[in-house]
Amino acid sequence: MANVTFRFEDGEQVTVSTALGENLLETARKSNVVIDAPCSGNASCGKCKVKFIKGKLDSKKTRHISDTEYEEGWRLACVSQVAGDVEVMVPDIASAYRSRMKVADLSSPEEVAIFDESKRKIEEADLPLHNNIHIVRIKMDPPSLEDTMPDIERVIRALQEATGIQYIRIPYSCLRKLPNTLRSSNFELQCIIGQAQRHVFVYDVYGANEDLIVGGLAVDIGTTTVSAVVVDMIDGRILAKASTGNGQIRYGADVINRIIESTKQGGRTRLQDAIVAETLNPMIQQMCKAAHISTRHIYRLAIAGNTTMNHLLMGINADPLRMEPYIPAFFKTNSFYASDINLKVHPDAHIIMAPNIGSYVGGDITAGTLVSMLWNQPEFSLFIDLGTNGELVFGNSDFMMSCACSAGPAFEGGDISCGMRATDGAIEACTIDAETMEPDFAIIGDEGEKPIGLCGSGIIDVIAELFRCKIISPKGKFIRDGKRIKRDAYGMGSYVLAFEEESGSVKDVEITEVDIDNFIRAKGAIFSAIRTMLKTLDFDISMIEQVYVAGGIGSGINMQNAINIGMFPDIPVECYHYIGNSSLSGAYAMLLSTKAERKVYELAQNMTYLELSTEPGYMDEFVACCFLPHTDSSLFPSVEQ
Known part of the structure; x- marks a missing residue:
């Protein structure tokens, strides 16, 4: 056995024990140390670069590591084997999607402006923002020796009278708290219900004087990035918003690699845990903290994701999606609940999934x-x-x-040597002076933020500007030289946007001919x-x-x-x-x-x-x-x- 220490640029470190000869990337995965590996460890993307600090590590040199970089200690985790106690540094560019969760309390009009236009158009299309979750107040006579009706029947009768609907369902999670809540509130309740045409589902019960927020969660599960908002289901207010990287990315940047990983022993569980336990549950906790509500106050979820993401989220076999005739387990379903996949919200929260229409259109x-x-x-x-x-x-x-x-x-930073998702430190816009070839760029984050990589919009700008300034040819090859143009031993060029001393990383922020070709x-x-x-x-x-x-x-x-x-x-x-x-x-x-x-x-x-x-x-x-x-x-x- 050997001890492996992973250090991060922010000073954090993780030390784990592993068997001699174990692959370094696999060691990181098993230890929940997240290293970006878009190709899922096939040594084809070059994104899992770590810096060898000390110890024993067997690592062959690949085309993604230059001679200079190799001498400086840079290695690909996916082609490195642990040969003894070893310490490596994981740079921000290899783990940026991992810990840069952005959570905002969206109480200001400016923060919710991006939703305003959508809301207006939806309502103009005769799709009013009304749903079937309501708060119903009921008051009952307390029981006595003359009136020995059970608590649940007392509540059911009161709800039947209040809603006019006969079929009332009170689940176990609600029944557990019913006796205490009734007696502490003198048999006057606020019931959070989902009301359909012929039945009522009781999500929760509260005392008559408690302040309630009926929360809902909308989620976009992207292959690379996950975004979500917590909303008030009664008035539609957005209470908090968050985005983070999809924890599954360490098993591959694309859906095919993730499907292949899911077919391995325990793979389906690993992929589901990566999105639920490592990504969604921490997001939900942080958003609810920002919104000052309990996670248990989330009573409904709407999830939009591609067909593969939907299958992996629910722990359903996705392998048929990648093989002819490419048949999914489902296109449309409304039968899932939060407790089915251990989402840390109200256990009876209903999951609405936007329907898929094809194996690769979700x-x-x-x-x-x-x-x-x-x-x-x-x-x-x-x-x-x-x-x-x-x-x-x-x-x-x-x-x-x-x-x-x-x-x-590539649009989300994958397959690009300094690519990253659109988060703090990413260059998101750029212009280049045609004469001096000097860049001027905008960086996501607070004023004074140093660049650590390029997000999708920044990559588009950089390549367009390099082409406009005739720094690269129509084939994407560098045809000019200057201070910011570097060439390796084979003549392959790159353009440096920020030298190491100007950047927030341990390397130059640059775009290479290989990057341009990928894009x-x-x-x-x-x-x-x-x-x-x-x-x-x-x-x-x-x-x-x-x-x-x-x-x-x-x-x-x-x-x-x-x-x-x-x-x-x-x-x-x-x-x-x-x-x-x-x-x-x-x-x-x-x-x-x-x-x-x-x-x-x-x-x-x-x-x-x-x-x-x-x-x-x-x-x-x-x-x-x-x-x-x-x-x-x-x-x-x-x-x-």
Whole structure:
């Protein structure tokens, strides 16, 4: 046995014991030490870099570690074996998604502004934010020797009289507290109920004078990032908001690697624990603390996630999703409760899941389509959700078609050497001086925050600016030299945005030719999917009237830069609208509005799913897109080439 010490830049350290010869990345996983491994330990992404400090570690050199870096002690955790007691440092860039949970008390109008437009559109579409959770006050006569009716029957009769509904269900969690609550409140109660047409479900009971907040939770479970809001179910107020990395990411950045991991012994439990115990429950606890409510006061959840995330969340076998004929266990279900998966909220909290419509187009897209409103307008509109997968919906009030493309994790920082999700320390916007090649960038976080990496919107800007300034060629190769251009022993170039002494990390913040190539493939997947879907409908790009772009890849995307690199169609920039995290906004609408929930089910049923892999022209389109901006310059007439 050997002791392995993991040190983090913030001073935290974790020491664990492991067997000699154990893989360092596996040791970290077993010890709940989170190291980013988008390729799930296949040594193909180079993101699990750690710095060897002292001890014994057998680690071969890979193409992701330069000679200089190797001499400095940098190693890939996935190709390193423990040979004795060892100490390594895990840099922020390898663990940034791990601990940078952002929680806000959203009491100010500015903090909730991103939801206001969605709420307005939902209500204008005749989907009022009304749901079936209510607070009902009842008063009963205390029992006596002449009136020996049991407590539960006394409450049932009072609720029958108050609601006019005969079937009343009082679950065990409520019955346990009923005797004490009745007697401490002189048989006058406030009941939190879910009222349907023919039955009433009693979630909880409180004394007549207690202050109540009936909480709800809307969650967007992304492959890379998880975001959530706690709301007041009675008046719709947003009480707190949080975002953090999906704990499953250490098992792979994409859904295929995670499905493969889930098929291993104990894998399904590990994946479920990573999202429930390590991600959702800490988020819920922190949000409820910020909102000054108990976690037990969350009585309903609305969850939007892709098809794989939904299966892994519920601990359901997802392996059939990756094998022909790609059949999920479910598209739509409303039979889950919080206690089923050990979510630390009220045990009887009902889980509403946005319905999936295909193996790779899930509830995050149906929820996002709801708030995009393309289904409620005559214009031909395109909805694009940028994430680990790129998902698209095209149509109007008459029809809708959807498809998904494997863009990879680049839009959320994966496959990029200094990539990270949109959190503190991420460069989210950038311009470059064409003469001096000096950058000017905006960083997420407090004033004075130092850069530690690039998030999706920042990557788009940097590549667009490098191309505009003719620092890189249309193939993404560096064609100029200067102080900020580095080249390795093989002539491969990189552009340094912040040197080590300027950054908040232990390395230069830079973008390499390999990074640019990875991103060109990601943007190519998006544009080729758009072109292929339009061709199947006998449409062309000029017929797109509105484009709604969603995804939590920064505070917003510079649409013109996205056009300039060939990611989005070359149509007037005023046709583009960034609508933020539409999956979370849609989950919020489903949580609060029974009509909105039904509308999402209707949208899922009426949407045609296009499987791009079966389209013969898709790969030709994709290859043509792997260029800046495109091999066919006529598709981008406004872009200087």
